[in-house]
Amino acid sequence: MRVTIDSLGARGDGVAQGGEGPIYLPFTLPGDVVEIAADRPAGHSRFELVEPSPTRREPACPHFGTCGGCDLQHANDELYRSFKHGLVVTALQRGGIDAEVAPLVACAPHSRRRVTLTAVRVGNRMLLGYNAARSNVVVPITACPITLPAIEAALPFLRRLAELLIDRKRPLKLLVTATTSGLDIAASDAARLVEKTRQRAVALALEAGIARLSVSGEILVQARPPVVDFSGVAVELPPGAFLQAVGSVEAAMADLVLAHLAGAKRVADFFSGCGTFSLRLLRKSAVHAVESEASALAAQDRAQRATKGLKPLTTERRDLFRRPVPAKELKRFDGIVFDPPRSGAEGLAREIAASGVARVAAVSCNPTTLARDLKILLDGGYRLSSITPLDQFLWSHHVEAVALLDRA
Incomplete structure (x- = not known):
């Protein structure tokens, strides 16, 4: 079935009108002409872009379309802001x-100072990134153009840290905040910390110049207080603070x-x-x-x-x-x-x-x-x-x- 996208839905999906009602297709834009696979009912997302909308542009991130963190990198500024x-x-x-x-x-771009990354074990591999759209599947990332450069540059360190802290039975969460004194890392759902792991995590954080590392609310190491500035008032953030x-x-x-x-x-x-x-x-x-x-x-x-x-x-x-x-x-x-x-x-x-x-x-x-x-x-x-x-x-x-x- 070939359809033309008419509008964007509230979640950023393209919306077309089908014989049985609206069809929602992620990563499409108004003006796109798409062909939906015949074996998929309306609302599912296997389709081919036949004719692109003039509002399309090249996404800024190599992970766009698989990573669920962004919905609209492919839209030009006018459409996106509208x-x-x-x-x-x-x-x-x-x-x-x-x-x-x-x-x-x-x-x-490159202005977000706070992100939450997820790490999971898949067989012998450890994946660190964001969930795919509307899924618990983790998409590993090597770049993130929404974040401040300090966070993006820390991705190799964060993967090494996740390898140390991850529990084999559940995903690990890393809340990463860029402060005026350096990165503040708050890990949750980590494996039980034995002394050897604790020492290795502290050494890794100090080597990377991290301001503070906490696990499940416990501060493992604080090289410098993580501070943010509210118009001239310096505030030391508690671990995991909003x-x-x-x-x-x-x-x-x-x-x-x-x-x-x-x-x-x-x-x-x-x-x-x-x-x-x-x-x-x-x-x-x-x-x-x-x-x-x-x-x-x-x-x-x-x-x-x-x-x-x-x-x-x-x-x-x-x-x-x-x-x-x-x-x-x-x-x-x-x-x-x-x-x-x-x-x-x-x-x-x-x-x-x-x-x-x-x-x-x-x-x-x-x-x-x-x-x-x-x-x-x-x-x-x-x-x-x-x-x-x-x-x-x-x-x-x-x-x-x-x-x-x-x-x-």
């Missing part, structure tokens, strides 16, 4: 929100939030992590940071104490999904920022809507749950002043967004 912008527009429309969406804030993927995009997100909350004397930062927003806000506002991870709150507290000229910081460890802060407690704040995981912050949004707090900044990596939470706030009397999509997951179907709201 797709990302459209994800936010469509989510708002489906959520019943009529709003103008600002242009996409882009990110460059960090926004791209530093320049994080700064753009923070600029939007800080400009919106300027003039607020007391700000609440929910799902605060290690202080992406709270530590920047402390230049002009007292901040109450709420987070479920004690180590992240402690990192914020140490950074605030070590930096001169900041306003007071208070912290609270709290599960905001099970125990959203009640509206009556929120009334003491002039501004709120919240940046939840992909599932959003429905319960918290309901409390904010009832609180009457003057200004709110909502940050999200999931346009669908963001639209749901924004609808709650809008129905509660807020006005959406702007929404900006940001790209820090280059060539993927994921997009970040910052929505700014005022009390109507």
Whole structure:
């Protein structure tokens, strides 16, 4: 069956219309003419490209098409950025929100500072890389054009480290973060560490100049504290701590939030992590940071104490999904920022809507749950002043967004 791709789906697949409904084909683009194998039903991916779309370009990575880390390296910039912008527009429309969406804030190749690699044993071989698209099969990689050069250059070392730490019965995860003081490696699901393995891993990390190596939360060696800079505030990351993927995009997100909350004397930062927003806000506002991870709150507290000229910081460890802060407690704040995981912050949004707090900044990596939470706030009397999509997951179907709201 020969079909022409009409559009891109939400996951970056090309979509064509077949006799029994839509057909989704990965790594195709609008305008591609493809021939689908006769022995495959609609929705499966064995096909041949007959005529390429004019929006196609040569992918930047030799692993594109097998590695599942990127969906859209083959799309030109105009199509790619339109797709990302459209994800936010469509989510708002489906959520019943009529709003103008600002242009996409882009990110460059070789800018991602945080990746998770998977290692598995296959027979006598050890493979280190990313999962294939929608699969548990690991595609070994020798290059990664989304990452900072320091991470890409460390791939040979990471393979040697994985050989040491891998358990034969389960995949090994390596969370690699590029900090101002060097790479921070946090391994999980590793084999049980015997003393010989521990010593070899420490020696390997020191030889490679790694800032810190931890395994299952235990620090094996720390040559230098792994530090990130939040606009002049130095924060030492706990092992495995969350960090926004791209530093320049994080700064753009923070600029939007800080400009919106300027003039607020007391700000609440929910799902605060290690202080992406709270530590920047402390230049002009007292901040109450709420987070479920004690180590992240402690990192914020140490950074605030070590930096001169900041306003007071208070912290609270709290599960905001099970125990959203009640509206009556929120009334003491002039501004709120919240940046939840992909599932959003429905319960918290309901409390904010009832609180009457003057200004709110909502940050999200999931346009669908963001639209749901924004609808709650809008129905509660807020006005959406702007929404900006940001790209820090280059060539993927994921997009970040910052929505700014005022009390109507």
